[in-house]
Amino acid sequence: MFFISLLIFFALAIPPSVAIYCIASHWLKRNSPRQPTVVAAIPLGLSAIALLLTHAAAILLFAFHEIARMQDPGVALILIALLRAQQPLFWGFVDLILSLFAILLFAIYLKYARDEESHLMQAFTPLPALLFTLLASAALFLLAQFQYGTVDLVLTIVDPRRFNQLALQTGVANMDYYAAQVSSRLLLTAVLSCLLFFALLLAGILNLFWRKMQCNRQALATILILGVLAGSCFGALQGLGFVNYLRQLQ
Numbered sequence: 094m095f096f097i098s099l100l101i102f103f104a105l106a107i108p109p110s111v112a113i114y115c116i117a118s119h120w121l122k123r124n125s126p127r128q129p130t131v132v133a134a135i136p137l138g139l140s141a142i143a144l145l146l147t148h149a150a151a152i153l154l155f156a157f158h159e160i161a162r163m164q165d166p167g168v169a170l171i172l173i174a175l176l177r178a179q180q181p182l183f184w185g186f187v188d189l190i191l192s193l194f195a196i197l198l199f200a201i202y203l204k205y206a207r208d209e210e211s212h213l214m215q216a217f218t219p220l221p222a223l224l225f226t227l228l229a230s231a232a233l234f235l236l237a238q239f240q241y242g243t244v245d246l247v248l249t250i251v252d253p254r255r256f257n258q259l260a261l262q263t264g265v266a267n268m269d270y271y272a273a274q275v276s277s278r279l280l281l282t283a284v285l286s287c288l289l290f291f292a293l294l295l296a297g298i299l300n301l302f303w304r305k306m307q308c309n310r311q312a313l314a315t316i317l318i319l320g321v322l323a324g325s326c327f328g329a330l331q332g333l334g335f336v337n338y339l340r341q342l343q
Contacts, residue, residue: 100148101181107141108185108192111297116199130300131196132216132314135321136226137297138189139233142328145185146233146240146286149178150279153247157276171251175244176339182237183332190325193318216314222299223310227317229292234324236285241331243278246271248338 111134156174216223249255250271259271 104141104144105188108138108189111137112192112195115196130216131318133297133300134196136293138192140290140293142185143286143290145182147283149182150283152178154279172342179332179335183336186325186329216310217304218300222303223313226296229296233289237328240282247275
């Protein structure tokens with residue numbers, strides 16, 4: 094339990110720490126093309142979501158293991174595990190959104206306070222590094238949707254009315270079949286989120302240190318920033334909906 098709490102604390106501390114570093118760098122190296130931008134902050138901040146996805150999958154896998162060991166339906170235990178898995182993920186998205194907005198607002202303030210002509214959404218990054226960041230970020234959001242689909246499948250199994258509808262649609266009423274599906278999905282989520290954590294760290298490092306003055310990828314940077322903000326808002330709203338639904342079931 095202590096390790097899990099420490100993991101959540103560490104993950105939630107990543108986006109604000111990255112924001113503080115980027116804001117301080119903007120302040121101290123105002124006109125340097127090597128200063129961190131919000132593009133570099135995005136993959137580093139998203140690494141927190143990857144950790145929280147790993148945590149969510151591990152929590153649910155452990156809950157299913159306990160249910161199998163006790164030979165008990167464990168509906169209440171599953172609902173508690175789902176809440177413990179989904180709440181940190183929701184707060185992770187909120188944490189990321191606030192941190193990215195803090196960097197953008199400070200960049201806007203610095204631009205107009207000093208009457209600078211630089212673009213807000215600039216990235217002096219070679220194209221391979223920026224494309225790698227785009228792919229890793231998109232993969233993480235797809236994995237988050239996959240995880241939300243897994244949670245919805247679990248909710249369908251524990252809700253008798255929804256389970257009956259699912260059994261009619263698929264023609265399979267065996268609970269063990271769906272439990273095996275959930276377990277395989279959770280295991281896949283845990284493995285892929287661990288891999289994406291390291292991929293996002295690598296993308297952040299590339300954006301921080303592989304900088305070229307003549308390569309201002311403003312258009313791609315704008316697409317990346319707006320896409321990540323939109324995806325994070327959507328993920329947060331989904332997480333909030335699941336958390337509220339779980340509380341009602343309890």
